[in-house]
Amino acid sequence: MDPSTDPVVYAGTCGLGDGTVAHLVIDTPFGPVTVLVMPDQAVPKRRQIGDDGLRAVLLPFGNGGLAVVGQSPEAVTRVEAFARRALRPAPT
Secondary structure, eight states: OOTTTSOEEEEEEEEETTEEEEEEEEEETTEEEEEEEETTSOOOSOEEEEETTEEEEEEEETTEEEEEEESOHHHHHHHHHHHHHHOOOOOO
16 A cells, blocks of 8 residues: 555545444555554454455554454555555554
């Protein structure tokens, strides 16, 4: 992912379970990708899920997790790589 060519087109929050998560949508050349930062949803190890034309990767992120969701495997892979390099959990 290149922030100069893959812009964030939405940034907000949404409810997930009993909590609130940060919700980003990134417009990549391969299609949009949603990133959910889930500080209260523990993800013990990286996991891939695919269903109904969507691909999701769940990653450990601090005490919680990070979800990267999109239709294009290329887009999800690019955004996952960027997230691993660029995002850091808030100190607790």
